[in-house]
Amino acid sequence: MELLTIGTFARVARLSPKALRLYDELGLLRPARVDASSGYRYYSPDQLDRARLVAWLRRLGMPLAGIAKVVALPPDAAAAEVRAYWRQVEIETSTRRALASDLVDHLSGKDTTMTAENTLTLRYSMACDRGLVRQANQDAVHADAGLLAVADGFGPADAPSASAAAVGALAQVDVSAGAVLNALDDAISDAAAAVRAVGPEAGTTLTALVRSGSRLALVHVGDSRAYLVRDGVTHRITSDHTLVQTMVEDGRLTPAEAASHPQRALLVRALHADGRPDVELREARSGDRYLLCTDGVHAVLSEDVLHEAMREAEPDAVVARIVEHAHALGAPDNLACVVADVVGTT
DSSP states (O other): OOOEEHHHHHHHHTOOHHHHHHHHHTTSSOOSEEOTTTOOEEEOGGGHHHHHHHHHHHHHTOOHHHHHHHHTSOHHHHHHHHHHHHHHHHHHHHHHHHHHHHHHHHHTTOOOOOGGGGTEEEEEEEEEEOOSSOSSOOEEEEESSSEEEEEEEESOTTSOOHHHHHHHHHTTOOOTTSOHHHHHHHHHHHHHHHHHHHOTTOEEOEEEEEEETTEEEEEEESSOEEEEEETTEEEEOOOOOBHHHHHHHTTSSOHHHHHTOTTTTOBSOOBSSSOOOEEEEEEOOTTOEEEEEOHHHHTTSOHHHHHHHTTSSSHHHHHHHHHHHHHHTTOOSOEEEEEEEEEEOO
8 A cells, every 4th residue: 555645644634744743753643654764754544544533633622642542442432532521521611601600790790699509508528647657747628518628738847737727728718798709819819828928848739619609619729639520420620730740731641651650749830939729610510529639549549449439328438438448558648538519408
């Protein structure tokens, strides 16, 4: 079969030669032959289906790391992966819709107090454990009707806990009377100031859900995580602010490689003098279940184990199962987690 030059193949596949070179570097679409002297790439017509699949997935907005996973799967499994990706996109779109709605209400001067405030409640459980190796516990956790939060602090061992300082400041936020985003911005500034007061070398991750009526504001910085179980499917709704996660999103590492990378805990963002959290608004739905946890949980337990634990009937049972699994695996780090169910009331 006659091979096609990179230019011809690019035209037929509706891709640019630059894109083909990138996909070659990332292992998504290797040339059929590379000229030893010129380095020129040649492709087989048999590779067109794969090239077009890559192009469509890019048009869909899928990250390169996700595309690499899809193209390596058989058709049925690839379809399931695309379906799961699009379900996550729909959840994120819903989040942006909530943010846009709140901004419209705020700018138009409408009262943003939610009429559904008394129809939804949170049923929750939490744990904060030193683990089996560390001498001190720098994790913090908080759970009440208005705030769910976990944080993993760092800094001098003899200094106050940066994580507790951040969570304590966030717990003072009052978002019951509208202006949610402004109230959160003030609370985040207070949390950052509390961390700075601990010392110049102190910092913390922070992942929290702040309730405002029928909405939940997700506050996130660092590598603690939040998961959502909706309609029986578990979704991770935060992205780690770490060096290896950046490399995964760029397609330079696979998730499996990232899990064992020696720099997997290296943060690129945290709550301290220069770092601030991302904030999203999410619609709370009756039947949703949330898990927030520090890396002492998710770096030790596999996604499958976490998903299995999330199927327990009550939040207390989920938390107990997570701590039990972590201890069974040596609990090498402090661990904090909170599980909450969104419950409708009459």
